[in-house]
Amino acid sequence: MKTILIVICATLLATITNAQDKYFTKSGKIYFDATSPKSPENVNAITKTAVCVLDTKTGNLQFSLLMKSFEFERALMQEHFNENYVESNKFPKAEFKGTITNNSNVNYAKDGVYNVKVSGNLTMHGETKTVETSGTVTVKNGKLIAVAEFAVTLADYKITVPQLVADKVAKTATIKVDCTLDVLK
Amino acid sequence: MTNHFLKLLLLLLCATAAKAQETEDLLKLVEKDNPKKEFVKYAFKSSRVINGHSMEFLAPGTMDFRILHRFGQLDQGYKNFFGLDQASMRMGFDFGLYRNLMVGVGRSTFKKELDGFIKYAPIMQAKGEGASPVTVALVAGITMNTQPWADPTINNYFSSRLGYYYQVIVGRKFSEALSLQLSPTMVHTNLVPVHTQPNDVFALGVGGRIKLTSRIALTADYYYVANGIEKGLNYNPLSVGIDIETGGHVFQLHFSNATGMNERAFITETYNTWSKGEIRFGFNLSRIFQIKKHKPSM
Incomplete structure (x- = not known):
């Protein structure tokens, strides 16, 4: 009887620790820049409400x-971005x-800066493409800071730029990621 | 006792096990299903349908420089280049103060009239919990005729130059393609030209937009004037047009029987009618400037 109890308790504890393997944020910062040399004004934007979850075990x-x-x-x-380019009502x-x-x-478990390689699928504007990049994960006081930078080609995601302004928007956008993750309880 | 405890533990274990199976989609762990309340934007390309105000507001921190032209009647033929030889214009500046508050001023060549307005929306159409299905906006405006007095020999009062209008706009963006609005309006003119004309004129405006592509839309704007229409003299203004957006500008090209470019003028002083082919070409050109910038930095 006791042994069963201990086993169950141990498994329970294990699952609890398991849960602490996950880190998350709801206020991740993601920035993009699609300014071309001929852009009359900066084509860039930031969101500070990106959701990010990392399972450190897997x-x-x-x-x-x-x-x-x-x-x-x-x-x-911003209006043109939502209405004409990424069609954010549809996607x-x-x-x-x-x-x-x-x-x-x-x-x-140890504070420090670690270089990481990330690969996966990015879905945007109804299109999914593989993305590979490198970045860093900084472990600091029980928090994780994930930073990365990569480029996406607008045409890959069927985001079309009208002929009239074709040279005023870059063909590829640089994307910067900066997320501070807390333990997911 | 132990039995109870065991059952409880087993239950907990099952629950955690079930939870553990969902780890495939990590985002589900933190994302909520019920979305936040979100305002519905971009019901119209511009803050005007064609002549009248639309349910749309300027973004805060922006200025809209508007140049409006109304040409002569098309039926004048080649002699007057289908009316293009004659133009009446209004130049205006609108300012977006808050998400739901904007003001504007303008001056028209017609009657050398100055006008100003304030537009405020106590209710805005939104999606999500407790959201309103419609936008309700209130407009109050004033117009001032700055022409020389018709009869300078009599005692003229400054107040005779003034007119006012009050409007309620109830509008809804039904879909990406379709937006419709109703706008009951009252126009008060302090001094009317003839005694048969009432000082207070009531009208009901109907406006709509059908979006054809992401940059082109069909628009229509009609005001039914309930009183103050004198048969054979003035008519209900009807305008039909297209909105074309070209990056920095919005062009509102249209055909209309109205020449007035403020509410007082086009509601009470539309002297032409579609039924006799007295149609004019006109355009509104809108150029938005960002005055207050907030740099998007990390």
């Missing part, structure tokens, strides 16, 4: 954000589902 890493949450310098550009979210491929290199 290295599974997932992001989700609302396209409408991107804030631009100019309201009109409200962008999602990334991938893994840290060298997850074993990161010691999540």
